[in-house]
Amino acid sequence: MTLGIAIDRVTKRFGGVTALEDVSFSIARGEFHAIVGENGAGKSTLMKILSGVIADYEGSVSLDGVPQRFNDTRDAERAGIAIIHQELNLVEQLSVAANMFLGREIRRGIGWLDDRSMEREAARQFERLGCAINPNERVSRLRIGDQQLVEIAKALLLNAEILIMDEPTSALTEGEVERLFDVIQLLREQGVTILYISHKMDEVFRLSDRITVLRDGRWIRTLDRAATNRQEVTHLLVGREIDAGNWTEDRRAGELILEVDSLSLPWPGHAREWRLKDISFELRRGEVLGIAGLMGAGRTELLECLFGTSEAAPIGSVKLIGQVFQPRHPADAMRAGVALVTEDRKRLGLFSQLNVRENISMCTLKEFATSAGLISSAKEQQCVSDAIVKLAVKTGSMESSILSLSGGNQQKCVIARWLATEPVLLLLDDPTRGVDVGAKAEIYAIIADLCRAGMGLIVTSSELPELISICDRILVLCEGRLTRAFERSDFSEEAIMEAATSHSLA
Numbered sequence: 001m002t003l004g005i006a007i008d009r010v011t012k013r014f015g016g017v018t019a020l021e022d023v024s025f026s027i028a029r030g031e032f033h034a035i036v037g038e039n040g041a042g043k044s045t046l047m048k049i050l051s052g053v054i055a056d057y058e059g060s061v062s063l064d065g066v067p068q069r070f071n072d073t074r075d076a077e078r079a080g081i082a083i084i085h086q087e088l089n090l091v092e093q094l095s096v097a098a099n100m101f102l103g104r105e106i107r108r109g110i111g112w113l114d115d116r117s118m119e120r121e122a123a124r125q126f127e128r129l130g131c132a133i134n135p136n137e138r139v140s141r142l143r144i145g146d147q148q149l150v151e152i153a154k155a156l157l158l159n160a161e162i163l164i165m166d167e168p169t170s171a172l173t174e175g176e177v178e179r180l181f182d183v184i185q186l187l188r189e190q191g192v193t194i195l196y197i198s199h200k201m202d203e204v205f206r207l208s209d210r211i212t213v214l215r216d217g218r219w220i221r222t223l224d225r226a227a228t229n230r231q232e233v234t235h236l237l238v239g240r241e242i243d244a245g246n247w248t249e250d251r252r253a254g255e256l257i258l259e260v261d262s263l264s265l266p267w268p269g270h271a272r273e274w275r276l277k278d279i280s281f282e283l284r285r286g287e288v289l290g291i292a293g294l295m296g297a298g299r300t301e302l303l304e305c306l307f308g309t310s311e312a313a314p315i316g317s318v319k320l321i322g323q324v325f326q327p328r329h330p331a332d333a334m335r336a337g338v339a340l341v342t343e344d345r346k347r348l349g350l351f352s353q354l355n356v357r358e359n360i361s362m363c364t365l366k367e368f369a370t371s372a373g374l375i376s377s378a379k380e381q382q383c384v385s386d387a388i389v390k391l392a393v394k395t396g397s398m399e400s401s402i403l404s405l406s407g408g409n410q411q412k413c414v415i416a417r418w419l420a421t422e423p424v425l426l427l428l429d430d431p432t433r434g435v436d437v438g439a440k441a442e443i444y445a446i447i448a449d450l451c452r453a454g455m456g457l458i459v460t461s462s463e464l465p466e467l468i469s470i471c472d473r474i475l476v477l478c479e480g481r482l483t484r485a486f487e488r489s490d491f492s493e494e495a496i497m498e499a500a501t502s503h504s505l506a
Contacts, residue, residue, distance in 0.1 A: 005062070006065075007024055015396060015404070020049075033195050033208065033210050033212065040409060043214055048083075050162075052081070053073060055071050084163070092140035096142070099154065101121075118135075126153055133146055163194050164197075167198060181206075181207065199437060220236050234437060247444050257283060262315075265312060265480070275480050276314070279482050283425070287457070289472065290460070290471035292496050293500050297500065303458065308333045338423055340418070356384070360417050408439040428460070429460050478499070484496075
């Protein structure tokens with residue numbers, strides 16, 4: 001098979017942090033090539049070099065034997081390379097169609113935008129993906145899963161010969177993932193080369209021809225998928241044995257801290273009328289409660305109600321440590337001892353213009369204030385330093401830009417920020433989305449430690465094995481209603497999935 005891409009001794013540094021060091025390997029034309037590694041391994045940095053996002057690096061990249069140096073993404077697109085980023089890159093104020101054609105708009109006559117043609121072509125791409133997204137809808141009104149599909153359709157418009165996918169399924173439902181895999185298979189049959197970054201070994205071994213492992217910015221090995229197995233790949237990418245952990249042992253539920261009775265969330269202007277309807281449950285100290293359900297079931301909306309960020313005012317009764325709890329703003333929830341780690345890290349979790357220290361200390365600055373009203377740098381730095389060590393955040397310095405960190409380490413900083421507030425109730429909305437296997441184990445250990453220390457936690461996840469592994473109980477939602485509650489002894493993926501697709505209460 002003719003070589004398509006040759007990567008030769010590529011090195012990239014960000015200040016004092018080496019993201020890639022002397023990386024060399026090749027990708028054949030028409031193959032599905034998986035790139036795996038922990039967060040911080042250099043996967044996304046390498047893909048940004050190949051797609052023209054990063055132009056300043058050492059080493060060389062050749063395409064069909066011809067050396068290339070892309071100055072920007074347009075250079076890469078002209079060479080037939082398109083990328084779907086892990087972090088969404090959409091203009092929320094514009095429509096879906098406008099986002100898909102941004103910078104390459106279809107025009108007619110004397111230069112007027114041909115909106116109808118762009119909308120028709122956008123609709124055709126969504127039909128190809130097997131999803132029903134309105135091209136006229138404003139992107140800000142879409143859930144994160146639909147926004148990911150817009151990114152995929154946007155890349156497909158380029159008719160790229162080389163398509164880079166950076167964690168494309170991280171926010172998709174099972175049905176959407178299957179539709180994406182159908183599209184991938186079609187693209188492969190048409191000879192498109194696909195570079196695929198994923199932490200999900202099921203996807204890697206289902207789709208790939210070869211697998212390249214990166215670790216700490218270095219190339220470790222490239223393997224034929226048929227000649228390896230998940231255990232070997234996991235060991236290579238981590239470089240150490242992962243503690244499987246029994247995350248639920250030695251737990252003892254304590255006093256009741258949260259009582260939710262008949263909680264409903266109106267949905268004005270929608271045919272269903274209610275985002276959530278008649279949700280009731282309890283949570284005790286030292287307990288992890290999981291919330292399962294397909295996309296749109298109401299998992300995120302439930303946590304938003306408890307943190308005071310829901311679009312409409314919820315109806316029903318909520319008590320926190322025996323007191324009526326009706327947060328209308330996150331500040332109300334924080335004062336009561338509630339913290340929320342959101343599913344959308346880029347848009348709702350990070351202060352992108354600030355550094356690591358500032359992102360972690362943002363919610364606790366008043367704790368570092370002196371009698372004169374100034375911030376004690378020593379106290380702030382000690383708090384941040386302790387958090388970096390506790391959560392094993394990989395960063396060159398606490399003064400490094402938050403955007404210089406990998407997605408998983410950014411997520412650790414968000415978690416550290418909220419743990420610094422010492423909450424009694426911690427809400428985690430899909431906390432390991434886009435996080436590698438090693439970092440997941442570290443987050444599971446943190447959750448287990450917090451639980452044993454007496455905190456109450458509510459966790460949502462799009463991965464059922466994750467909930468089954470770390471939770472004491474699991475509630476299942478379907479279209480805003482609670483269809484079933486599982487005790488740990490009753491956990492099974494089949495039963496939970498059946499409840500997630502059932503409209504009747506059990």
